[in-house]
Amino acid sequence: MSLPPLHSPNAAVMEKSAVIGRSLWADARARLFRNKAAVISMYVLAFLVIIAIFGPLLWVHKFDKIYIDRVLNPPSWSDMHPFGNDPQGRDLFVRLLYGLRISLAVGVVATTVSLTIGVLWGATAGYLGGKIDQIMMRIVDILYALPFIFFVIILMVVFGRNIFLIFLAIGAVEWLTMARIVRGQTLSLRKKEYIEAAQAAGLSTFDIITKHIVPNLLGPVVVYVTLTIPAVILQESLLSFLGLGVQEPMTSLGNLISIGAKEMEIAPWLLIFPAAAMMITLFCLNFIGDGLRDAIDPKDR
Amino acid sequence: MLSFSIKRLLVAIPTMLIIIAMAFFLMRAAPGSPFDSERAMSAEIRQLIIEHYGFDKPLFVQFLDYLKGLFILDLGPSLVYKDQSVAEIIGSGFPVSIVLGFSALTLAIFIGVPLGLTAALNHNQTTDYSIMAIAMAGICIPTFVTGPLLSLVVGVYLGWLPTAGLDLGKMTIDTMLLPVITLSLPQIAIISRLVRASAIEVLNSNFVRTARAKGLPEIAVLTRHALRASILPLVSYIGPACAALITGSVVIENVFQLPGIGRNFVTSALQRDYPVVMAVVVLYASLIIILNLIADLLYAVLDPKVTYE
Numbered sequence: 284m285s286l287p288p289l290h291s292p293n294a295a296v297m298e299k300s301a302v303i304g305r306s307l308w309a310d311a312r313a314r315l316f317r318n319k320a321a322v323i324s325m326y327v328l329a330f331l332v333i334i335a336i337f338g339p340l341l342w343v344h345k346f347d348k349i350y351i352d353r354v355l356n357p358p359s360w361s362d363m364h365p366f367g368n369d370p371q372g373r374d375l376f377v378r379l380l381y382g383l384r385i386s387l388a389v390g391v392v393a394t395t396v397s398l399t400i401g402v403l404w405g406a407t408a409g410y411l412g413g414k415i416d417q418i419m420m421r422i423v424d425i426l427y428a429l430p431f432i433f434f435v436i437i438l439m440v441v442f443g444r445n446i447f448l449i450f451l452a453i454g455a456v457e458w459l460t461m462a463r464i465v466r467g468q469t470l471s472l473r474k475k476e477y478i479e480a481a482q483a484a485g486l487s488t489f490d491i492i493t494k495h496i497v498p499n500l501l502g503p504v505v506v507y508v509t510l511t512i513p514a515v516i517l518q519e520s521l522l523s524f525l526g527l528g529v530q531e532p533m534t535s536l537g538n539l540i541s542i543g544a545k546e547m548e549i550a551p552w553l554l555i556f557p558a559a560a561m562m563i564t565l566f567c568l569n570f571i572g573d574g575l576r577d578a579i580d581p582k583d584r
Numbered sequence: 585m586l587s588f589s590i591k592r593l594l595v596a597i598p599t600m601l602i603i604i605a606m607a608f609f610l611m612r613a614a615p616g617s618p619f620d621s622e623r624a625m626s627a628e629i630r631q632l633i634i635e636h637y638g639f640d641k642p643l644f645v646q647f648l649d650y651l652k653g654l655f656i657l658d659l660g661p662s663l664v665y666k667d668q669s670v671a672e673i674i675g676s677g678f679p680v681s682i683v684l685g686f687s688a689l690t691l692a693i694f695i696g697v698p699l700g701l702t703a704a705l706n707h708n709q710t711t712d713y714s715i716m717a718i719a720m721a722g723i724c725i726p727t728f729v730t731g732p733l734l735s736l737v738v739g740v741y742l743g744w745l746p747t748a749g750l751d752l753g754k755m756t757i758d759t760m761l762l763p764v765i766t767l768s769l770p771q772i773a774i775i776s777r778l779v780r781a782s783a784i785e786v787l788n789s790n791f792v793r794t795a796r797a798k799g800l801p802e803i804a805v806l807t808r809h810a811l812r813a814s815i816l817p818l819v820s821y822i823g824p825a826c827a828a829l830i831t832g833s834v835v836i837e838n839v840f841q842l843p844g845i846g847r848n849f850v851t852s853a854l855q856r857d858y859p860v861v862m863a864v865v866v867l868y869a870s871l872i873i874i875l876n877l878i879a880d881l882l883y884a885v886l887d888p889k890v891t892y893e
Contacts (some may be wrong), residue, residue, distance in 0.1 A: 422591050425599050432831045433849065433865050437610045442851045523729045523851055525838060537728070544732035544839065548740050557730045565724040 311502075314578040321574025324567035325504070332562060335384040344374035347532035358552050367552045369542060376552065378534055379560055385535040386564070389449060389519040390512040396454025397515070398508055401461025402500065406492050409469025417459040420466065423459050432456075439527040446529055453518045457511055464507055468500050497584070502579045509572035513565045520561065536561045589881060596873045600866070604654070607865040608647055611858050652864065660859040670859045674845055674867065681844035684836065685829045687764045692771035692825070697815060699772070700779025701806075704814070707784055715776065722773025727832055731766040731839035738762065763840045767832050771825055778821055783814040814887070819883045823876035830868050 318320055341345055349371050358367040358375075367376035408419035438452045472478065473496070481491050520537025522528040526542075529535050536557055543554030642647070653660055662668050703715040738744050739762070786792060787810060795805045834846030841847070845864050852860035 324671055425602060432834065433868065434606060434610070436834075436850065436853055437607060437861065437865075440856075441610055513724070520726060521728065521835060523836065527850075540729060540732070544728070547732055547736045551736060551740075554732055554736065558733060561729060562721075562725050565726075566720070569720060569724050 309418070311578040315574050318450055318574040318577065320570045321447055324570040324574075327563065328567040328571065330565070331560075332387060335380055338380035339377055339384065341566075342374075342377045342380070344377050346534070347373065348378045349373055351384055352489050357550070366556045367550065368551060370546060373532075375539075375556060379536075379539060379557055382534040382536045382539045382557065383560055383564065385446075385529055385533060386516050386537070386561075387521060389446075389453070389535065390516040391566075392450045393454040393457065393515040393519070394508055394511045396451060397457035397461055397511060398504070400455065401458035402465050402497060402504060403460065403492075405462035405465025405467075406496050406500065407471050409466040410473050410488070410496055412470070412473070416466070420463075421553050435518070435522065436525065436527060439522060446533070449519060449522065449528065453515050454462055456518070457515060461504070461507055461511070465500055468503055469496055472496055504551060506572065506576045506579055509568065509575050513568040513572070516565065516568075536564070589877065592877050592880070596870075596877075599873065600869060603869045604651070604862070604866060605647065607862055608650060608858075609643070611853075611856070611861055612643060612646075645846050650862070661780055662857055662860055670863045673848060673860055674863050677843055677845035677848050678867075681830075681833050681837070681846060683760065684763055684842065684844060685826070685833050687760070688767035688771065688829055688832075689822075689825065691764060692768040692775055693818070695768070696756070696772040696775030697779050697818070700776035701783055701811070701814065703776065703780040704783030704787060707787075712780075716780070719773040722769050723777075725769075726835075727766050727770065728835050728839055730769055731762070732764055735764055759840075759842070763836045763842060766839070767829060767836045771829065774825070775818060775821070778817050779814055782817045783810065786810050786813045789813075804826060809841060809860065811842070816883070816886060819886060820879055823872070823879035823881070826875040827872045 310566075358365055366379060369378060383563040384502055404419065404423075408416045435452045435456060438448065442448050478491065478495055481495050486494070516536070519528060519535060520540065523535045523537030526541070528538055539557035540554065540561060541555055547554045650660070658671075660670055660672055662670050699715055699719070703712045706712045784885070791813075792805060792810055796802075797811045800808075830846075833844060834849060836842070837844040837847040839848060845867070848860060849864040
């Protein structure tokens with residue numbers, strides 16, 4: 284079958300657009316990739332993640348190897364210590380990579396915890412509605428009023444400095460806003476025809492929530508998740524800074540910064556490098572989060 | 585309005601009870617006791633001390649005793665500093681924390697609001713972009729990074745101000761300046777972003793166009809019509825801002841070694857000094873609840889659209 288000849292570039296454009304429809308998500312992706320700050324941040328973050336995972340394995344020094352004769356040495360390439368040595372003589376570069384790895388891990392795991400609790404809580408409250416909704420959101424309101432960092436500090440003191448507890452404690456703190464966002468969205472979703480269809484088909488409430496409600500919440504949830512990760516990393520660093528975070532010889536960015544702050548007058552590099560690493564990581568995550576919000580949420584454009 | 589405030593205060597009671605109970609039972613679940621670090625003492629003396637503080641009673645009875653004490657504002661004795669009551673410890677640290685938090689809030693508002701308005705008035709221009717870039721930095725960089733960096737630059741390299749730890753226990757402009765600036769930085773950033781967003785919306789709204797159309801000079805349009813509407817979201821942010829400042833002051837006091845109660849909190853928690861930990865939690869929680877209520881009421885006063893039943 285032969286197509287009629289094309290007379291103008293306009294016709295070509297129209298034909299093309301008729302063939303390739305753009306879904307909402309493709310649209311959002313296109314908008315995201317037009318955002319330069321977000322794209323650069325994605326590359327930088329990907330690079331950081333890769334060196335945080337593989338760097339400590341490949342680097343010449345081990346993160347807990349103590350060099351007694353190199354205590355507080357300034358940065359130099361002669362012994363392959365580009366970022367200098369810490370008060371125990373350990374290589375700061377590899378410790379920084381290791382700290383970055385822990386901080387990123389805390390960010391991802393604690394956010395997953397908060398995501399799971401928040402989405403299920405909010406979707407259940409929103410979907411069931413009525414009394415149950417009121418009670419569930421009332422609980423969220425009460426928890427909102429708690430000065431949570433105090434409880435996290437008490438938790439750390441009570442149960443000792445255990446990395447899994449840090450994941451859990453911070454995740455358990457951060458789910459409240461997620462629950463509110465998800466509930467609001469669910470309230471508007473539950474009157475949709477496809478939910479009615481699912482109910483008519485006899486699906487259980489749990490299946491409706493997990494299979495029909497939750498997947499359709501994706502947009503706002505993805506945005507909020509990218510903004511939760513930096514918040515969680517900050518929380519962990521705060522704990523580490525107060526001496527309540529991960530335990531030696533493990534380390535995190537906050538832990539390194541707190542050591543650096545103590546030694547800054549004689550060894551400023553101990554503060555500057557970890558602080559820079561932390562800033563770059565948080566910048567990237569926030570730029571990606573903002574970019575995603577602008578791309579997915581049409582309101583803010 | 586009055587009935588709304590009363591209702592809110594009544595709702596605050598169960599919230600406070602939950603907070604107190606959580607802090608109380610969590611602290612008591614901790615292994616170790618406040619008397620661990622003492623020199624070795626005989627079992628009889630230890631028993632006497634435990635009985636003196638009532639630690640031999642069932643936990644729930646202790647909790648009720650604590651609530652009873654709280655009701656008559658008796659915070660109990662410190663378990664670690666034998667010569668001081670909790671009230672004295674809090675009393676000596678609280679002024680430092682209040683001055684720190686209040687100055688930081690004032691500074692944040694007086695810098696953040698003009699910054700946000702400037703950005704909004706120059707929407708999508710270089711000024712706007714640079715202010716928002718700075719604000720992004722303020723949000724991304726935690727205070728425990730800016731604090732040490734500031735004191736490294738201003739204190740160590742430039743030598744203008746004393747660095748952390750000097751003049752311990754004294755509040756002077758010298759020692760408070762850096763902590764206040766550090767604590768206010770993230771709030772400046774958040775406030776300027778808030779004000780910018782709402783000012784952009786307000787400047788495009790009908791009543792501003794009307795004000796301009798009837799020939800008001802631009803400055804009168806801004807101060808008399810736009811400003812008031814633009815800072816409304818700020819009022820409802822004051823509550824969360826105070827909570828953030830309180831949390832932040834815990835860090836700042838540790839960074840700059842200021843003798844405020846945030847610092848007391850961390851050291852007391854580590855030493856299992858239950859009454860001090862409890863007192864700080866109760867104090868800060870009630871502060872947050874009260875400040876939130878004030879912010880809500882203020883909002884109703886400023887925004888004629890909002891009424892509280």
